[in-house]
Amino acid sequence: MASQAPDVTQVVAPDGTVDGDVELSAADVTEIYRLQVLARTFDEKAVSLHRQGRIGTYAPLQGQEAAQVGAAYALSENDYCFPTYRDHAMYLTRGHSLRNVLLHLLGAGNYVDREDPGSLRTFPPTIPIATQLPHAVGVGMAADYDGDEAVALASFGDGATSEGDFHEAMNFAGVYDAPVAFFCQNNQYAISVPMERQTASATIAQKAEAYGFDGVRIDGNDVFAVYRAVSEALDRARRGEPMLVEAVTYRQGAHTTTDDPTQYRDRSEVEAWAERDPIERTREYLESEHGWSEDDERALREEAERRVAEAVEAAEEHDGFDTDAIFDHVYADEHPRHPAQREQVPDDPEVDR
Ligand SMILES: Cc1ncc(C[n+]2csc(CCOP(=O)(O)OP(=O)(O)O)c2C)c(N)n1
Numbered sequence: 001m002a003s004q005a006p007d008v009t010q011v012v013a014p015d016g017t018v019d020g021d022v023e024l025s026a027a028d029v030t031e032i033y034r035l036q037v038l039a040r041t042f043d044e045k046a047v048s049l050h051r052q053g054r055i056g057t058y059a060p061l062q063g064q065e066a067a068q069v070g071a072a073y074a075l076s077e078n079d080y081c082f083p084t085y086r087d088h089a090m091y092l093t094r095g096h097s098l099r100n101v102l103l104h105l106l107g108a109g110n111y112v113d114r115e116d117p118g119s120l121r122t123f124p125p126t127i128p129i130a131t132q133l134p135h136a137v138g139v140g141m142a143a144d145y146d147g148d149e150a151v152a153l154a155s156f157g158d159g160a161t162s163e164g165d166f167h168e169a170m171n172f173a174g175v176y177d178a179p180v181a182f183f184c185q186n187n188q189y190a191i192s193v194p195m196e197r198q199t200a201s202a203t204i205a206q207k208a209e210a211y212g213f214d215g216v217r218i219d220g221n222d223v224f225a226v227y228r229a230v231s232e233a234l235d236r237a238r239r240g241e242p243m244l245v246e247a248v249t250y251r252q253g254a255h256t257t258t259d260d261p262t263q264y265r266d267r268s269e270v271e272a273w274a275e276r277d278p279i280e281r282t283r284e285y286l287e288s289e290h291g292w293s294e295d296d297e298r299a300l301r302e303e304a305e306r307r308v309a310e311a312v313e314a315a316e317e318h319d320g321f322d323t324d325a326i327f328d329h330v331y332a333d334e335h336p337r338h339p340a341q342r343e344q345v346p347d348d349p350e351v352d353r
């Protein structure tokens, strides 16, 4: 049941007490906490912008900050990252600007941050569920053939594990020892479909066994456990050993801004998971272990609010969408049909909100 506390590996308990070894320095934990708070501040703003008709449909990440920041933080700069449409905090952690993430939501950008070439190793999200997983395996293998040290992190949801692409990617990775880490954010739902209707497996982690590699199940609201498990998966990937990490977490908000979760889940379940909030846990750890003060907290929150407000202003000053850009990067060379298709796309399409 989605309301039960997950039986999973933890490093820091919900009240901030330490259960295991924390491998991160005070500076790293502070940076991770800053990114978590920035992500939630951005998320709240994005939901509000959608309600005001200022951005398109938005998939909220609230509740999944530890999973997204912890996993992306474990990557080296050169590694490849394949986030989902909900993984806005992964983009921020990988160095994408808030403005750049917003531009996509405004229909005026495509996740390519030209100001930050390093961020090009983070792929745009795919909307068809699980299609990024074979891509991640292929990119990891291509990097290996090129003698590049980089490995790939493939992010996906619990619902994605019912797609053929998930099984094809896992199978291929197992057979060819692909340098890829599979990272599942099990947020308990695929839109309105709960975990127990998604799979008859007791866990998602155990699915790895069928493909010949290891899977682990961790508390996805414990950023320390996420960082440790994904770091290990990436280390193994560098040795040509794929691994699956199942991060057990919860989507606190709606599936998207067009969804009403009160139709399919109880308030008591949402309240139980709020007790396990991933941001409060990191803060409690910082308070008890590193003397994090109220002044530190206030300054951090003010900075997050300011940065989000500035990004909204900067993004709303965009020059419109370059419709020609949808043809970019589809083929290495211009496809013979593209010139005619370019003619058919209006210069300034109405964005469907
Ligand atoms: C191939 C495909 N089928 C159906 C959909 C519609 N759809 C969009 S999100 C979603 C649920 C995905 O759930 P999950 O993988 O758990 O990710 P989450 O949204 O919970 O982050 C579905 C079915 C889609 N986008 N692509």
Ligand SMILES: [Mg+2]
Binding pocket: 157, 158, 159, 185, 186, 187, 188, 189, 190, 191
């Ligand atoms: Mg899900």
